Amino acid sequence: MCGIVGGVSERNVVSIIIEGLSRLEYRGYDSVGVAVINAGGELTRERVTGRVKELAQKCASDHFKGTIGIGHTRWATHGGVSETNAHPHFSANNLAVVHNGIIENYAELREELEKTGAIFQTTIDSEVIAYHIARERVNTSSIEKAVARAMQKIKRAYSLIVMSPRKLIGARDPYGFKPLC
Numbered sequence: 001m002c003g004i005v006g007g008v009s010e011r012n013v014v015s016i017i018i019e020g021l022s023r024l025e026y027r028g029y030d031s032v033g034v035a036v037i038n039a040g041g042e043l044t045r046e047r048v049t050g051r052v053k054e055l056a057q058k059c060a061s062d063h064f065k066g067t068i069g070i071g072h073t074r075w076a077t078h079g080g081v082s083e084t085n086a087h088p089h090f091s092a093n094n095l096a097v098v099h100n101g102i103i104e105n106y107a108e109l110r111e112e113l114e115k116t117g118a119i120f121q122t123t124i125d126s127e128v129i130a131y132h133i134a135r136e137r138v139n140t141s142s143i144e145k146a147v148a149r150a151m152q153k154i155k156r157a158y159s160l161i162v163m164s165p166r167k168l169i170g171a172r173d174p175y176g177f178k179p180l181c
């Protein structure tokens with residue numbers, strides 16, 4: 001069973017996220033990843049199909065840091081075990097998502113999104129969430145509203161964290177969503 005973790009701090013959060021992922025290791029996983037928003041406001045990520053320790057080594061560079069971030073240990077349900085399929089997943093416009101569980105209606109949502117121009121990097125269910133929220137974001141006044149609207153269409157079962165430039169939003173079915181900071 002996979003796990004998700006998010007963090008916001010005045011200092012670099014990478015080691016905090018890695019620590020959180022280490023604590024989730026006992027649940028089992030096949031790949032692991034972390035994303036942060038760097039000082040330039042860009043989404044950046046590192047992923048491995050190995051252990052948290054290997055991810056920590058990959059993240060050790062001085063260039064990989066930020067004060068807001070999310071992490072994920074994956075247990076693949078849709079699509080093979082690969083670095084590309086590992087979370088976090090990004091939408092084209094600065095949203096990142098980590099997702100635990102399955103999206104039953106992802107094929108239908110994907111088809112709809114492709115018709116409006118979305119180009120997916122993977123075939124997995126979780127990536128659809130990022131694009132779906134991004135599309136809702138275009139016509140809503142806040143990221144919280146976009147997540148809430150997107151969630152009305154996403155069919156079970158999940159928990160997720162969405163990272164937008166200044167916020168983390170946590171959500172889980174069937175308990176609604178919660179801005180974390």
Ligand code: GLU
Nearest residue numbers: 002074075077078100101
């Ligand atoms: N369904 C997602 C995937 O295949 C998430 C699996 C999980 O809970 O780790 O990547």
